Amino acid sequence: MMLDSPDAKAGPGAERAPRDAELLNAQLLGLLERRRSVTPLRLAEPGPSADEIARLLTIAMRVPDHGALEPWRIILVQGSTREELGGRLANAFLEANAPREPAAADLAVRKIKAVFAAAPLVVIVVSCADAAARIPEWEQVLSAGAVCMNLMTAASALGYGATWLSGWASYDPAALRLLSVRPGEKVAGIIPIGTIVERPQERARPSLEKRVTTWGAA
Template sequence: MVDSERLDKRLKRLERRRSAAPLQLSAPGPDAETLRRLLTIAMRVPDHGKLEPWRFIVLEGDARIEVARQLAATYIVENPNEDANKRDKQITKIAAIWAAAPVVVIVVSRANSEAKKPEWEQILSAGAVCMNLLTAATLAGFDGVWLTGWAAYNEAAKRILGVVPHERIAGIIHLGTENEKQKDRPRPDYDALVTRWRSQ
């Protein structure tokens, strides 16, 4: 029998889940044992054909700072004609976002177009991994945000992150504790988006 009070408590936590502002994430983040559990939960997603069309790259500690430094340097090289003020703002933003949260998890989609299972389903599976990770982190008491941004689409940046040419970044998940709670944003209208099929 379902414990309705316990169920209600869990669902309320998920009903309050929202993406954290990346620059407002700080310690504490998940420790090594907790992160292992969260990533293991993240992998429990639909995976047609058991292809495991995703993998993780974890950044913690000084690795975040070094990645931010290398990405900022690469951004300068990749955008030589950009207005100096705009470029400086972008570099500052890159450095701040990658260094803010104590744990950053890059979810890499490695869909195989030659596999017997549809490539689209493999890509969706990687997206499900991202959402599963955020949901698990929420239930563990942490805050997080799923981002992509310039580094997810620039080939030189992807090389710095350890992503090889046939792979794509499904999400860059920043995990930690929000140091200032935000107001919720307007949410989708249930009645406008949910219909029940009827025979024509």
């Protein structure tokens, strides 16, 4: 089955020759088939330009959103604020954890700092699902997940590496305050983005046989 290109049916591209549409689809499918997460330790400057960031975020928010509630928001961490936030998160982690397990805390602190030091841009996608809204909260949360995935795909399409992270900073109350995540909100993803310095190898992928069933089949 061939996907329609975004402008195959309407708009300025409607008169495009079918072969162009096929080429676009082939590129899109190729990207989706090859995309891999790239850990922040394999990322470096330069990050996306201001125009590219605007484009990435516009694509990120172009997601299915039942009821058009926009149940998500985005926090950008870039420039010198990365180091400041990484340092403050690391201190908060140490305050809570160092007394119990100093060695493990040291490793965790280095990881927290590395995320913000290595990647030129860190995008925090926040889920602002409203349990009292007429749309089920679960669907609002799924929409925030879609924002994360669209951002990952768009970053990859622009030639950047990215990875979808969570970890301690996504859940700890002191970390959430530092990130300016409000009560009732949740971190859907912490997504560092930057230039790829080392490409990761492919990893094992799910098997259709294990994960897919056909309803009604024996």
